[in-house]
Amino acid sequence: MNIQDRLQEDMKQAMRNREKERLSVIRSVKAALQNEAIKTGSDLSLDEVLTVLNREMKQRKESLHEFEQANRQDLSNKMKYEIEILSHYLPKQLTEEELQAIVDETITETEASSKAEMGKVMGAVMPKVKGQADGTQVKKLVEKSLS
Structure with missing residues (x-):
């Protein structure tokens, strides 16, 4: 359904x-x-x-x-x-650990190394976690990982 x-x-x-x-x-x-x-x-x-x-x-x-x-x-x-x-209508939300794993994997894929490339990483992460994570939470994890 x-x-x-x-x-x-x-x-x-x-x-x-x-x-x-x-x-x-x-x-x-x-x-x-x-x-x-x-x-x-x-x-x-x-x-x-x-x-x-x-x-x-x-x-x-x-x-x-x-x-x-x-x-x-x-x-x-x-x-x-x-x-x-x-x-109840949204998909199950990812845990912080699962989300961090996706962020780390995406950073490796995009070969990003600084906060200047944050947009590139965010652009690649958001389609992967569509509906399963809040954008602000993703942004915090990407910032933390790139700093």
Whole structure:
């Protein structure tokens, strides 16, 4: 079952169970996927679906950070719940050790030796970890490895 089918089934289940918050999150994700499909003019590939899901996750994490800084516990809790729901649709996240191994391997492949070549390494790492790691985490590991 692909991600979009899972979203559809989970949406029906949330309606049956009267889970308003969960239903709201699923609907917003489905709307984002639909908007992307309209923008591209065709059905979305798995890669494009993951890109949209990652964008939605990133927006919620940024909002969570802002709400926590503003001491808005109510909104912070809502964002944590939405992040938890979204995480069910994303692939399993890589551990730091697994990610470090991919970064080291890519640095060897690209023969990068300084921070000036960070863009080249990031460009090669990100497609390998699509949907499985946060870009900021990858950036930190690449910086650490190249310094």
